[in-house]
Amino acid sequence: MDRQRRNLLRIAGATAIAGTLPFVPWSRTTAAATTDKFTPDVEIELVARPDELQVLPGRLTAVWRYVGRVLSGPADALQSVPDSYAGPIFRFRTGQKVRIRYLNRIPQPSIVHWHGLIVPERMDGHPRDVVPTGGEYVYEFEVRNRAGTYWFHPHPHEYTGTQVYGGLAGLFLVSDDEERAARLPSGERDISIVLADRTFDPANQLVYEAAMGPGMMGGMTGFVGERILANGRPSLSFPAAAGAYRVRLLNGSNSRIYRIARSDRKPLVAIASDGGLLAAPVTRPFLVLGPAERAELWLDFHDVSAGSRIALIAEPLDFGGAGMGMMGGMMGRGMGAGPQSAAPYPFALFTVGRGAGRQALPVRLAELAPAPARKDSKRREFAITLGHMRWGINGRTFDMDEVEPDERVRFGDTEVWEFTNRTPMMAIPHPMHVHAVQFRVLDRLGTPPGLDGLRAGFLDGGLKDTVLVLPGERVRVLLTFNAFRGLFLYHCHNLVHEDMGMMRNFLVA
Secondary structure (H helix, E strand, C coil), X not given: CCHHHHCCCCCCCCCCCCCCXXXXXXXXXXXXXXXXXXXXXXXXXXXXXXXXXXXXCCCCEEEEEEEEEEEEXXXXXXXXXXXXXXXXXXXXXXXXXXXXXXXXXXXXXXXXXXXXXXXXHHXXXXXXXXXXXXXXXXXXXXXXXXXXXXXXXXXXXXXXXXXXXXXXXXXXXXXXXXXXXXXXXXXXXXXXEEEEEEXXXXXXXEECHHHHCCCCHXXXXXXXXXXXXXXXXXXXXXXXXXXXXXXXXXXXXXXXEEEEEECCCCCEEEEEECCEEEEEEEEECCEEECCCCEEEEEEECCXXXXXXXXXXXXXXXXXXXXXXXXXXXXXXXXXXXXXXXXXXXXXXXXXXXXXXXXXXXXXXXXXXXXXXXXXXCEEEEEEEEEECCEEEECCECCCCCCCCHHHEECXXXXXXXXXXXXXXXXXXXXXXXXXXXXXXXXEEECCCCCXXXXXXXXXXXXXXXXXXXXXXXXXXXXXXXXXXXXXXXXXXXXXXXXXXXXXXXXXXX
């Protein structure tokens, strides 16, 4: 099919995709009314709106983007990302009370999910709370999470992938006393990078093939773009002193999985995962990041000669022809075969200058208790299923209000959830995300030959909210539901799969 005909994301005009999403908005224009009892430390306005920006040489690219401004409180609570549609970046401290006035100015209903944050159900961005075009939603919550790299993005049912792909995503960074005590690199030495892949047509407009609709052949494996962007740009360059840097990484792609490495093939030192600092630094030959997963690196250039150029490289992993439809996953590769790799892409280049003094890597980073499974913990299995050209969980797809008996959780309980990925006719990984908790990975069972080498790149030792489940695997995680009661979501964070209905409610009561 001609690429011009496949270009379904003409975002500036938005006529191709506007107004088609069924939704049940609240009866008020402002969905969550402010209360006299809540006094925010910071109040921010966040607007989702169309825009045109320079992404590639030539014509401007139509995008959707978040634009924010601080209404009250510290001005440094909001940081823009220069020359990019990405962002903005929120910066808060644990314990701060936050009010965010979200204004929807895109021509589709939308809502914002604070990915990884522990917030009340009506603050979590459930699709039932979508805001119509021109509407407003007021979020009020206290930041309960420990220091870490979190993020925010839309969460309307069936159109999350379209809106994220259009550019709606940003980082939510939290700090606390424990992090400050670790004396990590800060200021210009604290770098945030969001990786995302995009395809552009000859007129520099975004192409999103998965927008053809749920259930289409092209959506079975997901959608991957032809270009990798870092913070919405083709690449990033940093003049670096010969010292230590903290680099925060988010895989903000809709479906793409990356293997991250250094260009000089030295091992990576990881200091944090989804839910914040690890107990101690860990060394990995590379990192594997599925969609929505985060990692933080300690990059030290003290032993690198002045003038050297060191890059961080993203190697896209292809588990069965992602973007090629169902036959791409069925032809030529079985459960035991490893993924194919696209050409490694240097997304961040550091040109090393003179030294600025060596900063010692902390031996200990944070207090993180071991995570043994309790013998009396309730155990649940969530099997990834495929039927009638639709992905599901335990044979079910999304229903806005439905909660089955095995999806009801008792408040305060600690449970073991087991995600099982055994669909041999479509052997691909699934990044499984659970709202309202940070969990611990207990173990991975059944990793087939050919894929077990990827396990060296996982950060399973820290707190997580998204875990990549490889084909053939059973991954057990430990969760404690002691924050809030209410209706929350668990789903695959391959956004094509999520939009197809690979998402379910669970109720904490």
